[in-house]
Amino acid sequence: MTATTENLTTDHSRAVADGAHSHGRGGTPEASRADRKSSFALADFVVPTGREEDWRFSPVDRLQRLFAGALTGAGPVVTAEKDTAVTVERVGRDDARLGVTGAPGDRVAAAAWESFGEATVVTVPRGHVDGRHTYLAVNGDSADPAAEHLLVVAEELSESLVVLDHSGTAELAQTVEVDVRDGAHLTLVSIQDWEEGAVHLAAHRIRMGRDAHLRHIVVTLGGDVVRVTTDAAFTAPGADVELLGLYFTDAGQHQEHRLFVDHAVPSCKSRATYKGALQGDGAHSVWVGDVLIRKEAEGTDTYELNRNLVLTEGARADSVPNLEIETGEIEGAGHASATGRFDDEQLFYLRSRGIPEADARRLVVRGFFAELINQIGVPLVQERLMAAIEAELDKTMEAAAR
Structure with missing residues (x-):
């Protein structure tokens, strides 16, 4: 078991405002999160070796087929249950709505972008308010490397809840784009409950409009290797993001969750809370939380928290909160992480x-x-x-x- 505990209070955020650096485990300075590469081209990313910061915790030997980029297998089948106002459609990769949330940030995400043929697009219309939810069952039955692309659009002033429920088996590189437009309120739940043997690497890319609110919930239970990277970017003031996660890591499973919140505009708020339990020999969970507060993002309010409960011997939890601040004119910033056994x-x-x-x-x-x-x-x-x-x-x- 690895235990990492870091805390940063809101008062400390002002002390490091000028020329601050993010820190990894042991206080080692890392390059600015703002400088990390993003591109739609697979060729712009080398094949990871496991020594890279983004891949140092990942079982890269089990991901070689996804790194190769030839993702030609049959992807999971997506079926939807929804109310009549919400639209769910299949579109070609040339649809102008695709890719608006930003470029991929790693090789597998770029391979997913280059490989998909059609995408599933969920659109919640402007001003729509309904107590019902949209449920998308994502069911796989093939172990061949495949790509999948999903886009959820919450149009202006809408309120909605969308559930993505993954099951079956797959070796999947997946992109989930989330476009939350001005004044919209969206709750998105992504459940990873794969069968034994499944490998699922997902890149969730989020774009927040003015005064938009997103509650983003990730639940990881099954599969051999599951890695979910969530990138949230603010494009206008007044937006609010809640990133919530729950995972239960069993013997032999690798479950990894990486967050990046990019505060690039003033007066936005973010909260991240992830909790996990681990049991069994070889159970390995990874949580990495990166928050960047850029110079222009005055009035930012952010906090991230990770808690891990280790139930048996032989399980390991790695937890790394990072906070990079370029301005002292903020409302507050902090992070905390703890891993331990029963109280x-x-x-x-x-x-x-x-x-x-x-x-x-x-x-x-x-x-x-x-x-x-x-x-x-x-x-x-x-x-x-x-x-x-x-x-x-x-x-x-x-x-x-x-």
Whole structure:
């Protein structure tokens, strides 16, 4: 197990405002996040070796077919359930709406861009407000390397909830573009519940309009290797992004979540909260949170938090929060990260009231995840996630009994 803990208070943000650098583990200065390459061309990215900052935690030996860029396999099938006002359509790669959220930031994302033939576009019309949600089932049944492209457009002043539910098996390089336009409110939930053997690398690229609000929720449960990179960029003042994540990493699984929030305009707000539990030999989770506050982004308010709960021996969690600040005229900025085992005081409290140890451990884990799950807002999805967590806890209890 690797434990990394860093904290930065809002007062400290002013102290590092001039010429600040982001820091990785151990306080080692890294190049500015603003300088990292982005391009639509695969040839602009070399094949990663695992020594690069963006890939140093990833099992690159298991990703070689996606690095190669020949993603010609049959991608997962997307089926939709929606209300009548929201449109879901298949479009060609020459559709003018595609690519507006920015260029890919790594080789697999560029391969996904070059390889897809058609894209699925979800459009929530201007001013649309409805309590129902749009549900997209993304089901794979092929292990051949494939590319997929999804675009979600929340038009001006709309309010909506969109769920992407991944299941089956796949070796997939995926792009999810999210265009939240002026005054729109969007909740996007992406669930990765793949079968054993699946490999899924997803690049979520987000563009925020003026006074737009996005709640972006990532839930990772299944698959051998899952890596979700989320890049959020503000284009006008007044926007607000919540990045929420939940993951349960089992034996042999690699689950990686990387965030980049680019505060390039004044008076925007971002919050990131990711929680994960790990169990089993070889379980490996990675969380990297990068926040860049550019010189022009006065009035920024940002905070990022990662918590990891290690349930058994043999599991490892890497957690790296990074904060780079180029102006002192901000509302606040901070980050925190912690990795540890069960809270002995909580367990003692529950056991002292007659609750058996196994049940007490279940209660602690349920409480650890409950706050995030309750924010999803879709009862069927919430119930399914709690059932999945219960199933994972059953594995822990069975292993402890042996």
